[in-house]
Amino acid sequence: MHQNVPSSRAAAIGLAICVMNTVETVAVARRTGFDFIVVDMEHGRIGLDSLTDISVAGLLAGLPVYARVTGPSSPDIARVLDCGAIGVIVPHVDTLEQARAIVEKTRFLPTGGRALPGPLAMTGFEPVPVAELIAKAEATTRVIAMIESRSGLDAADDIAALAGIDGLMIGSNDLAAAIGHVGDIGHDVVQQAFRRIGAAAMRHGKSFGAMGLPPDRVREQALAFGADMIVATNEINLLFEGAQRTMADFRQITEQV
Template sequence: MSYPTPLTTKVSNPRLRLLNKLKGGEFPLMTFMAIPSVRMAQIVALTGVDGIIIDCEHGHIGDDAMHNSVAAISSLGVSPVIRIRGPAHDIIKRALDTGAHGIMVPQINNAEEAEQIVASSKFPPQGVRGQGSAFPAIGHGLTTPEYMKTANETIVTMIQIETRAGVENVEAICAVPGVDLVFIGPNDLAQSLLGYVPARGDEPEFVAAIDKVVAAAQKYGKWAGRMVNNGTMAKEARARYDTVAITGDTKAIQNWYISEFDVARS
């Protein structure tokens, strides 16, 4: 059954900054947030970033911080995305009930896993998501009935490709209706393919894997993204990707201090 998704939706909501920029081909910039703080969420949201990925997989983020961060980020006109810790139905439901504008699901290996994620992300008849919270509509600037009518076609479902199996099955994953964006996790992908991190970036197997993921996304009309370490890499990625995430809060803080202390001691 064909139905509108974020890739094809005609819904217009100015609050959905990430979706609007993706649809406009504007190369939105994202970053990861691992520190559980409303103030950190606000500080990062005021940098000019388009989407903040609240990292509930590897970050120090619990349920309270997840809810509070989504509220803080969305109130400042930036799109909150939650990277959940796994594809379980209850985890997806909990994340979406914060009012997140999208979810990112790590280490997806095959189409069956992708289909399960899509089903858990969408209300019937397209999926099996349940409704019972007033909170998600707030993050979209809508009433609950308005949110219910539009959520299926405006919440961006991001699938991470970061394993050998994910690369092998990426065409089948991208063919799944409701998968909106495939996002390359270069460190886990390097560990899976090469046995070490980080990749140099010129290893034939690693380059071939990246090429395969991007080609599959383009073939099936999905958006493609990846993580990069800095603005220079982000600028270079614009030719191939629809969006990137430039490192995260913990690295940004460390890198700034290390650089400035090196200058001070020189």
């Protein structure tokens, strides 16, 4: 089963930023070897100002920053790209019609109808000719649809086939819950859903990623189906887990005195 699984080096590993909305997170992620950052604007307090700071810092550090917006109807889908995010991750994409609307907002003509912005962070805010701006933006921007529902699962192949969509990403816990297996990501039915989505992405030459998988499920449930993007954890989980380990170590030391 594992003969055709990509090595861990083939998959980019990302860190989600959910609460700690400062540029220092970019430095930490870069220094510790993460391949990309996802700024989570769907849940919690992070807004456009912080997204912009983190995105510009990411551009300067050579670390790609993606923005996860609130959903297909978010007013920020194009703005996060204007503000410096290299890509947008759109959660809860349930239908082909929603995917088409996302492409319309995020892609310039002729693929979509994105409004032409002023100078962008991606050009160092240098005013450049419109044709050059469009060419560079279209070459570097990534638009990723998250599949997190039964209807999204059914539409995954059509969404993956759509020009302007660069990849599919699974919201692991939401998808498991939506197909009747709350909290049981490793259930056979959930694994088959991952397989279907990964196959749809690969069939149309698109990226495939997963968010919310525990480490012991990554090889079986993501890499085995062609995943090239893995969001490993978020900064709050890292802080909490590190705090627990440190406290356990120091409690053991002090109690031995």
